[in-house]
Amino acid sequence: MFRFLYILFVSVLSHHCYAQNDTIETVILEFQQFKYRDTSYKVDYKNRQLTCIMLGIKAIKDTLFHNTYTFNDATFQKLKSELNVVIPKSTIQKGENAMDGGGFTIQYFGQNGISHKMIITNPMLDSSRYQPELKKITAFFDFAYSIVKDSAGITVLDHSYRPYFTGLPIRKISEVPLEYKFWGSISGAFDDNPELLSFLDSLPKNRCVIIDGTTNLSYASLAEIVKLYSSKYSNLYFSNNDYLDALHKDLITVRKTIHQSQKRNKKLKENLINSTVYTLYTSDPAGMDKWLDQGYYTAKKPIQELRKNCR
Numbered sequence: 001m002f003r004f005l006y007i008l009f010v011s012v013l014s015h016h017c018y019a020q021n022d023t024i025e026t027v028i029l030e031f032q033q034f035k036y037r038d039t040s041y042k043v044d045y046k047n048r049q050l051t052c053i054m055l056g057i058k059a060i061k062d063t064l065f066h067n068t069y070t071f072n073d074a075t076f077q078k079l080k081s082e083l084n085v086v087i088p089k090s091t092i093q094k095g096e097n098a099m100d101g102g103g104f105t106i107q108y109f110g111q112n113g114i115s116h117k118m119i120i121t122n123p124m125l126d127s128s129r130y131q132p133e134l135k136k137i138t139a140f141f142d143f144a145y146s147i148v149k150d151s152a153g154i155t156v157l158d159h160s161y162r163p164y165f166t167g168l169p170i171r172k173i174s175e176v177p178l179e180y181k182f183w184g185s186i187s188g189a190f191d192d193n194p195e196l197l198s199f200l201d202s203l204p205k206n207r208c209v210i211i212d213g214t215t216n217l218s219y220a221s222l223a224e225i226v227k228l229y230s231s232k233y234s235n236l237y238f239s240n241n242d243y244l245d246a247l248h249k250d251l252i253t254v255r256k257t258i259h260q261s262q263k264r265n266k267k268l269k270e271n272l273i274n275s276t277v278y279t280l281y282t283s284d285p286a287g288m289d290k291w292l293d294q295g296y297y298t299a300k301k302p303i304q305e306l307r308k309n310c311r
Helices: 002-021 073-083 128-147 151-164 194-202 219-230 242-264 276-283 285-293 303-310
Strands: 024-033 039-044 049-056 059-070 092-095 102-110 115-121 170-174 178-182 209-212 236-239
Touching: 024 151, 039 128, 039 151, 049 128, 049 151, 059 151, 073 128, 102 128, 115 128, 128 151, 178 303, 194 219, 209 303, 219 236, 219 242, 219 276, 219 285, 236 303, 242 276, 242 285, 276 285
Parallel strands: 092 115, 178 209, 209 236
Antiparallel strands: 024 039, 024 102, 039 049, 049 059, 102 115, 170 178
């Protein structure tokens, strides 16, 4: 009996010591992507701190961003639960072959100093094979966005999350004035993005709306937005948009060329007639003229000025 109790005691003690030594203290998530800057995030369980780092082209010697944020237990619980679903006991690697690409690493550091990690390269976002790891990534960014509130920090998060985000990358910035930000690029033609169309359709028509960062849209998509919305609703204003500024200038040039050709009774060049800008202008000359001539054209105006005027 004594021998049995002794063995049981030693077994429980060993298990307790192992569990204690195996307690996770830190998780580091690293993201690498072709044509993206490398980023790293350290989640410190013990001190309740999140450290965000963005590296430059010259790696560690060229750190572009480094900041630490604190969080509370309530904020952390959901992420902690997701990270703890599967904690690797060795290094796990899986991925897809690709010429260019990227991926992420999730590394766990235990109380005993031993670390294990998951290395995921070029994951297919719609494949069930990668869903356990992608759920951890989604949980991490939900957590990070809830505690990182400065614009520079949010920009770093956006940079890391964009390759793994499958929705429409538009974030509401404020209610008064009503402001939205395109924080990631939207690929494909305008007709290929029904979510974008639904978003624009949902915007109010009777109050000022600011949309920031639409350089993440293609020139052709912006032309469709001008055709369907900007030329009809004078309440929709864009900011920080070089493509839209170029489109505005191109439309003015086309309008001038059309008017001059009419006065001189000359034919327009075929390459102009076949251009996107010509098709856009001639689809609704009155609407385009209204948009081009409004004194509140905004693609190059500072967003602070728009916010002031839209209140």
